[in-house]
Amino acid sequence: MxxxxxxxxxxxxxxxxxxxxxxxxxxxxxxxxxxxxxxxxxxxxxxxxxxxxxxxxxxxxxxxxxxxxxxxxxxxxxxxxxxxxxxxxxxxxxxxxxxxxxxxxxxxxxxxxxxxxxxxxxxxxxxxxxxxxxxxxxxxxxxxxxxxxxxxxxxxxxxxxxxxxxxxxxxxxxxxxxxxxxxxxxxxxxxxxxxxxxxxxxxxxxYKLHSVFENYQDAILLVDKGEKQVSSTVGHNLMHEHPYAESRFTQANDNLGKMSEILQNGDIKAFVNLVESEALTLHAMMMTSNPYFILMKPNTLEIINKIWEYRNENDSNICFTLDAGANVHVLYPENEKEKVNHFIENVLSIYCQKNHYIYDSVGLGANKM
Missing domain, CATH: 3.30.230.10 (Ribosomal Protein S5; domain 2)
Incomplete structure (x- = not known):
């Protein structure tokens, strides 16, 4: 290199x-x-x-x-x-x-x-x-x-x-x-x-992003605002001896190839499926490492299930993803912003610590002040 x-x-x-x-x-x-x-x-x-x-x-x-x-x-x-x-x-x-x-x-x-x-x-x-x-x-x-x-x-x-x-x-x-x-x-x-x-x-x-992914929305539901029980550095290191590590690395690279196509062709249903699968796979790696650990909280799972219910009942393109923590990122296209924000405020916010959530959207990077 x-x-x-x-x-x-x-x-x-x-x-x-x-x-x-x-x-x-x-x-x-x-x-x-x-x-x-x-x-x-x-x-x-x-x-x-x-x-x-x-x-x-x-x-x-x-x-x-x-x-x-x-x-x-x-x-x-x-x-x-x-x-x-x-x-x-x-x-x-x-x-x-x-x-x-x-x-x-x-x-x-x-x-x-x-x-x-x-x-x-x-x-x-x-x-x-x-x-x-x-x-x-x-x-x-x-x-x-x-x-x-x-x-x-x-x-x-x-x-x-x-x-x-x-x-x-x-x-x-x-x-x-x-x-x-x-x-x-x-x-x-x-x-x-x-x-x-x-x-x-x-x-x-x-490559050119399909218009459906322009100004995409991300509401971050703060399930737990405390410091994580296990740092990301420790979690990464546990992949060295992980029994499923090589399969995961192959899967992730395959998924990136699929994601590249999705982002260009605008197949939002495939986007939803792949994003959620990636989030759950990340946490599956944590739960199957040795020592194993769980960063999701009970309210993380409550939110996920509520998102699935909402999506099925409203033919929505809402989905979730997770980083190495308990908080939930709710992703949705701009044309669903009003309805999904109402859902977050009236249904999902009760599962957040002190009803705290952050509305965000896709940005353009570093900015000199």
Whole structure:
């Protein structure tokens, strides 16, 4: 794999002080990836809708260090990036180890990070660690801020190069973060039927989407706003010895080929079937790993059954999907928005924690503030 293309080019530009703010979205996978190898390489390709309302806003203030020669030598020995982290206005040291590990992984590609003291301020529009891919939006926002600095250091970078490298960097922090740079639909993972696809970064779905999938709706029902009992990282690692792992990887890649055709031809009934099957298969992998675990809650199942009832009674194209958590993403075409929103407010909301749900829709990716 050609990673040399992402090593920062030498330049003569100097930036003493800078501040960049990016808003980057979460995303919801339609065909899931579950299982990876180092360094953050997916065992199967995945495809996701980029969201619009569920996002992270991150500001990074960069200040160049005034180091003596002796201090510069010590920085190279320690290989530690100097940063402070604030989440929603409060210093968040608990998050620092994950971000520090991210900086360690990207140091070869962004050596300039050792030259700066960074102050990171981040906030989410949705609950953290509850299965709405907060690491995806969070790490992609940091990656875009870093690339803003790099583009100041190297003005020759094109917008395409910036987005590609940002996706590459974000992936090294969180695999799904590679799918949060662009939109409305992104593929991550090398796949023979997706032109330009790569294990190293996400790419926009390269074919014309059928009109039925334009401005698709996603209502996120917050069944459990607490932190997950089992992290996604732990769950991914359990696929290494999973008895059904290889069959699952083959199935997922086959399903992505089918999904590509569906998205182009507009077969919404096939879309519903495949999206729900993928969601349940993801959780089946969790329930059949060793150790096994269940992230769905009783109200998750109540919602699923109510969706099935509504769909049958109303000849609707509503469907659900799940990420690695208890919350339910309710997907539906824009022409059903009024009726489905009424159903959510009057029937499904009682199964949500404190009746909390978020209306969202397909978005276009990262946005500089």
């Amino acid at each position: 050609d990673t040399a293309q992402f090593i920062s080019k030498s330049n003569n530009n100097s930036v003493e002080k800078a501040s960049f703010t990016w808003q980057t979205p979460s995303n919801i996978a339609l065909v899931k990836y579950w299982g990876k190898s180092n360094p953050q390489i997916p065992k199967n390709a995945s495809i996701s809708f980029t969201l619009n309302n569920c996002h992270t806003i991150t500001t990074i203030d960069f200040e160049k260090k005034r180091n003596s020669d002796e201090n510069l030598k010590q920085v190279q020995i320690d290989k530690k990036v100097d940063f402070d982290l604030f989440f929603e206005g409060k210093q968040k040291d608990a998050f620092k180890p994950k971000i520090a590990e991210f900086f360690t992984r990207i140091q070869e590609y962004c050596p300039y990070i050792f030259d700066y003291k960074m102050t990171i301020n981040s906030e989410n529009s949705f609950p953290h660690s509850s299965g709405i891919a907060s690491s995806a939006s969070g790490l992609s926002a940091i990656a875009m801020c870093l690339m803003s600095l790099e583009s100041e250091l190297n003005p020759d970078l094109s917008a395409e190069e910036i987005n590609k490298k940002a996706s590459f960097l974000a992936r090294l922090g969180s695999g799904s973060a590679s799918r949060s740079i662009e939109g409305p639909m992104v593929v991550w993972g090398n796949h023979p039927e997706i032109a330009g696809s790569s294990d190293l970064y996400g790419v926009q779905f390269p």
